[in-house]
Amino acid sequence: MLSDINNMEREVIAEHVPLSASLFGKVLDFSENGLFLVDSDRKIILWNEWMVQASSLGREEVIGTAFVDVFPNLKGRRIESVINAALDTRTASLLSRSLNKAIFPLYLSEVGGEKRHLEQSVTVKPIQSNGHDYCLIQITDVTPMVQREDVLRVLAKEAGEALQVAEEASRFKSEFTSTVSHELRTPLTSIRGSLGLIVSGVMGELRPEMARLVGIAYNNTERLLFLINDILDISKIESGKMDFVMEPVDLKTLLLQSVEANQAYGEQYEVKYVLNDVDDGVTVYADTDRLMQVLNNLLSNAAKFSSKGAEVEINVIPKDAVIRVEVKDYGNGIPEKFQSRIFEKFSQADGSDTRKIGGTGLGLSISKSIIEQMGGAIGFDTVAGKGATFYIDICLFNDA
Amino acid sequence: MLEISELQRDYITEILNISMGSAASVLSEMVSEEVALSVPEVDFLPRSIAAGKFDQSNVSKMSGVTQSISGAVYGDALLMFPEEKTLSIVRILLGETVPVESLTEMEQEAMCEIGNIILNAVVSSIADILKKEIMSSLPRFIHGTGNEVFSVESGNNDDLVMFLKVDFGLESQSINGYVTLILNVDSLQGFIAQLDEQINAI
Numbered sequence: 182m183l184s185d186i187n188n189m190e191r192e193v194i195a196e197h198v199p200l201s202a203s204l205f206g207k208v209l210d211f212s213e214n215g216l217f218l219v220d221s222d223r224k225i226i227l228w229n230e231w232m233v234q235a236s237s238l239g240r241e242e243v244i245g246t247a248f249v250d251v252f253p254n255l256k257g258r259r260i261e262s263v264i265n266a267a268l269d270t271r272t273a274s275l276l277s278r279s280l281n282k283a284i285f286p287l288y289l290s291e292v293g294g295e296k297r298h299l300e301q302s303v304t305v306k307p308i309q310s311n312g313h314d315y316c317l318i319q320i321t322d323v324t325p326m327v328q329r330e331d332v333l334r335v336l337a338k339e340a341g342e343a344l345q346v347a348e349e350a351s352r353f354k355s356e357f358t359s360t361v362s363h364e365l366r367t368p369l370t371s372i373r374g375s376l377g378l379i380v381s382g383v384m385g386e387l388r389p390e391m392a393r394l395v396g397i398a399y400n401n402t403e404r405l406l407f408l409i410n411d412i413l414d415i416s417k418i419e420s421g422k423m424d425f426v427m428e429p430v431d432l433k434t435l436l437l438q439s440v441e442a443n444q445a446y447g448e449q450y451e452v453k454y455v456l457n458d459v460d461d462g463v464t465v466y467a468d469t470d471r472l473m474q475v476l477n478n479l480l481s482n483a484a485k486f487s488s489k490g491a492e493v494e495i496n497v498i499p500k501d502a503v504i505r506v507e508v509k510d511y512g513n514g515i516p517e518k519f520q521s522r523i524f525e526k527f528s529q530a531d532g533s534d535t536r537k538i539g540g541t542g543l544g545l546s547i548s549k550s551i552i553e554q555m556g557g558a559i560g561f562d563t564v565a566g567k568g569a570t571f572y573i574d575i576c577l578f579n580d581a
Numbered sequence: 582m583l584e585i586s587e588l589q590r591d592y593i594t595e596i597l598n599i600s601m602g603s604a605a606s607v608l609s610e611m612v613s614e615e616v617a618l619s620v621p622e623v624d625f626l627p628r629s630i631a632a633g634k635f636d637q638s639n640v641s642k643m644s645g646v647t648q649s650i651s652g653a654v655y656g657d658a659l660l661m662f663p664e665e666k667t668l669s670i671v672r673i674l675l676g677e678t679v680p681v682e683s684l685t686e687m688e689q690e691a692m693c694e695i696g697n698i699i700l701n702a703v704v705s706s707i708a709d710i711l712k713k714e715i716m717s718s719l720p721r722f723i724h725g726t727g728n729e730v731f732s733v734e735s736g737n738n739d740d741l742v743m744f745l746k747v748d749f750g751l752e753s754q755s756i757n758g759y760v761t762l763i764l765n766v767d768s769l770q771g772f773i774a775q776l777d778e779q780i781n782a783i
Contacts, residue, residue: 270708272717277687326686327687330687333685
């Protein structure tokens with residue numbers, strides 16, 4: 182750098198008085214930058230080896246010649262005015278490559294003898310010595326930097342295009358999924374309604390064999406509807422179209438409703454829900470329906486994975502700015518190898534469980550998205566063979 | 582805080598605007614586009630108060646250019662913009678550039694040149710008023726919060742700084758930047774004395 186050379190010059194002077202001109206000349210010639218010095222008569226009085234190579238002008242042609250005679254095309258250009266400013270008002274200037282294309286006619290010799298224009302950044306600095314003013318011009322080859330940024334520009338453009346294609350494909354997929362699911366849901370709902378009427382016996386007594394078959398049809402229609410609703414939720418979440426109506430929600434009321442709504446489901450598995458003490462007036466900030474959906478998911482999961490006759494406990498624990506709701510079951514717990522992907526889509530501990538246990542494997546993934554979008558967190562603790570505790574942390578409603 | 586009269590303030594502002602005008606024409610020529618530069622406000626403030634101004638403005642990061650100055654006035658001259666404004670200035674002036682969120686090496690270098698032109702214009706105005714020589718170093722790119730950027734070089738918080746608001750007019754938008762110049766007390770008194778002498782000579 183320029184200041185290094187100045188310091189070096191000072192040190193050389195200090196230690197080797199008088200300064201060996203040939204030594205100093207060699208130092209300049211080893212420089213990786215172009216260096217030349219102009220005196221107050223605007224004549225070039227120093228021209229290093231780098232300049233000789235890049236300009237193809239030898240010292241004998243340049244030394245003692247006026248700057249504008251060496252570079253007639255630069256007369257009246259910015260480089261001339263900043264050299265004048267350095268000599269007249271001792272102002273230092275920088276000429277960047279981006280704002281000044283091709284400042285000096287300098288070339289790089291490439292392998293094969295071809296010459297290529299050199300990208301430059303130029304600094305112009307006043308120097309005073311023995312009462313005389315000089316101007317030091319330093320040229321840095323920024324060709325590698327320009328090439329690097331050209332590559333960066335191409336990569337950034339390609340990445341932008343690839344991202345656009347991927348976003349379009351993803352949007353198409355989400356739209357397709359949501360349209361198909363909607364279209365499937367309508368006829369399925371009427372099939373379930375009709376089958377429901379038949380199963381209930383309103384349409385007349387069924388022969389036992391027929392009742393069994395219609396029952397299977399009804400249960401599977403129901404399962405298919407759950408699956409479609411979950412897929413619709415997932416596609417809404419993925420496309421960012423799931424709306425949340427955030428409001429203060431009374432936690433106790435919501436938990437009581439949720440337990441009541443799941444009572445019948447729990448009875449199928451002979452499981453009893455126990456809601457432990459909840460303080461009155463605990464208010465959380467959430468979307469009521471979505472929070473209910475998450476609680477239902479946790480309660481039904483707990484029932485599904487409990488052994489017959491067991492209890493599922495619901496506990497509420499205050500934690501600073503959030504409130505934790507725990508759903509604790511005494512089932513078999515979550516196998517270790519499954520723990521890391523429990524919140525992924527279509528995951529159940531044992532693929533074969535899906536048929537035995539029921540459910541789509543989407544519930545926890547949906548719950549996680551919902552809770553996180555409401556600013557909360559979801560997690561679990563489990564001990565093999567002793568059960569699992571799922572918890573959600575929800576933001577308390579702050580009145581202030 | 583240093584009290585200066587309206588007349589003194591007007592005089593400084595006018596001198597600064599004349600050199601800003603020539604800096605603007607240099608820039609306009611370089612980028613073949615109309616660039617307007619003006620200094621609507623001039624203040625003399627203690628360094629700590631000037632630094633506080635940046636943190637009030639709800640701007641998390643500032644970036645800009647600094648040059649060391651020596652001679653009749655010592656310290657640093659800084660030109661600063663909110664980070665995203667620096668990005669827009671450079672990108673408007675350079676046209677198509679690499680679409681990344683911060684300035685690339687070459688864009689930083691271009692910003693240094695723009696700052697160099699503006700700071701040299703400010704420094705030369707002050708030198709004209711003082712009728713003394715002020716030398717400035719090469720520009721350096723700086724980046725950080727107002728306080729970080731402001732205390733880049735060690736200095737006394739009670740130092741008075743000359744605080745200029747700079748309007749950078751580009752295309753249809755006007756971008757506000759700030760120039761601060763650190764003046765030592767002696768040169769400050771000399772500055773006021775020279776100012777009065779020149780005003781009286783008008």
